[in-house]
Amino acid sequence: MRAWIAVAVGVWLGVGCTVPSAEQLAVERLCAGRGTQTLDGVLRADKACDRGMELTVQSTGFKPGCVRVTVGTSDGSRSASTLVSGRPSTAAAGNTLRVGVQLSEAWEGNLRLGAEAFEQTCDAVAVTKQSLDAAPAAKGRVRHVRLELAATDSDDDGYVAKSSGGSDCNDANAAIHPGATERCDGVDDNCVDGEKDAVDGRAWYQDLDMDGYGSSAIQVCTQPAGAVSEGGDCDDTNASIRPGQGELRCDGKDDNCNGFTDEDFNTGSNCIAEFQCSGTRVCDASPSQASCQRTQEPMEWFVDEDGDGRAGTEAGLGCTPPVTGAVSTNTDCDESSVFVATGLAEVCDRLDNNCSGGVDEGCGPLQRDVYTGVQGTTGFNSIATYELGQKAWVVGTNKLVHLFDTTASSREYSDSSCQRDWKAAWAAQDGRVFIVGANGWLSTRLPNLDAPCFTPQATGAPAFTGVTGIDDPNVGATVYAVANTGKMFRWSPPYNASSDLLEIADAPANLRAVDGHRTADTLLAVGASDASGSPAAFRFSPAEGAWIQEDLGEAANGSGFLRGVDVVDARQAYAVGEKGLVLRRDRRGWSMLPRVTNTVGAFVTLTDVVAYSRSAVYVSSSEGNIHFFNGTTWQVVYEGTKALMSMDGPLPTLISTAGDNNTVLRFHP
16 A cells, blocks of 8 residues: 655744734634634543644545544653544535644643544544654644545545555445445455355255255355255255155155155055056055055057057057057057058958958959050159059150059150159149259149140259159148259249259268158158268258268168168158168168069169058069068069169059059059
8 A cells, every 4th residue: 555644734833923812712712622624523632721733634545434533742651532534524625634632731742643544434444544743832822734644445435445455345346345235246245255145145055965955044146065945854964855755665754854754655545556557555564665556457558650540559558548549459450551450441452451360352462554655665764643543643754744544544745844854753642743853953743734844953953863742732742852962952832933942951872762751850862872882861850951861770781772762651661772672661770671582583673662561562673573572571563574663652552663665554453
């Protein structure tokens, strides 16, 4: 602390004074406690008074709350002091105090005058003090003396900075000082013990047994180590005893601190036992616990997973349904298919529709019709059916053909806008077709007589290889197309602006096919990995806008493309590809079915797949055959000579295939 003293002593010597009455008047006023000017305090050195001093105390840089003024003889034989408020009696005085010192002839020799300042009250340690030696005034005279007290109160809050001997821990903020109210605001408002004395601190409880509840409350702003927000622990040495829990033991203790003991152990009362069965409460022998002893036996329950209204998947044991919608009767022998359930009529579709244990009893096998040279012989790459498979679109190089009915009555759309190197097609249920192909071309149209197609080109001209859609009869289908670069584009209604066609995802793969079921989060795309050339499958995440590669298990160790995918529903899908590879996807992930071979035992290249059950999977091959999986083995259900490239069909009674030589094949009852 830097302090300095400026002492100004004005002495009225009185020598040669022509008006002694004025001097006498000054002494009389001082001895009467008034002084030559208004006084802020009077220091009476003794009872007699025939002379005196007027001490001016100037405070610089702060406003003291209290000032102690002292006077003493040089030999220490006499001393006196008085306390003066640090606030001057007149506003005009500023930070100046005037104190009258009443003396008598008993005060001889040089006197020491002192002043020490206090921040607020006079019962604390002084923040600054100064003194000076001066000769006392002669009898009948008053002598004027000046002292300066210096300290720092930069924020003018009445408290001196700690660096200047005071108690203000932040002299730059008038709201922070020892007299302030401490609050939980992250600041030591009153310069004492941080925020420990905050008036708005919350209660925390010391948790000795670390069970989440404490007993002794601590009122502080922030949570102390080992403290919790919940109190009420009636035994903070035992972690098994705390509020908010049931009685843990038949032990005569208040385990949950609610004032009762063992209230949860109502032995002999009715209760619900495991599997939600009725029971009676009994007390166990060891440890001392009560339990519910079952008096009712549980049964097996079943749920409907495939959405056909019949339940066949085991949901577990219980005396009540273990899950919502569970029933106690198994009425579905195949929960992988909406076409199989107890009570359904048997139809000719290679499925045990009525769960009788036989297939197609009472009717003949599926028939097939083969049409070749439909609107030319250049070859079809894809077929897309609609209206429950009664109608279809087929596409190929510079070829777009509409099939009016199941007899392959057809019309070709030969306008130049409809002719590109088309690779894949998908049809909405209103008959609108969406087709994709090489060089980024996409096209769409309705099955009307208008000649042109609407045919935009995607940015970057990717080679599209697959397309599918999520149908919405209210606003139109949202279409998803994939390319051999791994890119996926989304085409949204009304399909007539550049903003309707957006690239939304990119996979590190050469994609060849895509499919989904009702929602975008079921979309699966298949192909081959860019890095290894191994079969690869990706699930689309709408939330992330990205392809998520899936684990294909042992199939990922091979090589070659997956070329076709069929998403049956949100629970299951199938994918096929080179070397006879067939994969099934269910809730457990991907697994391999037996590979498909030809008559000499060689693996065949599979081009597409449609599935209606775990026991009804159809695949097409580049050799021109259609193979059927009955849940155990493969069999050839059609043997041809022209490569079949694509399959489609919403029903197992009407399945369509297209391929080389503009071939269209249809299975039907």
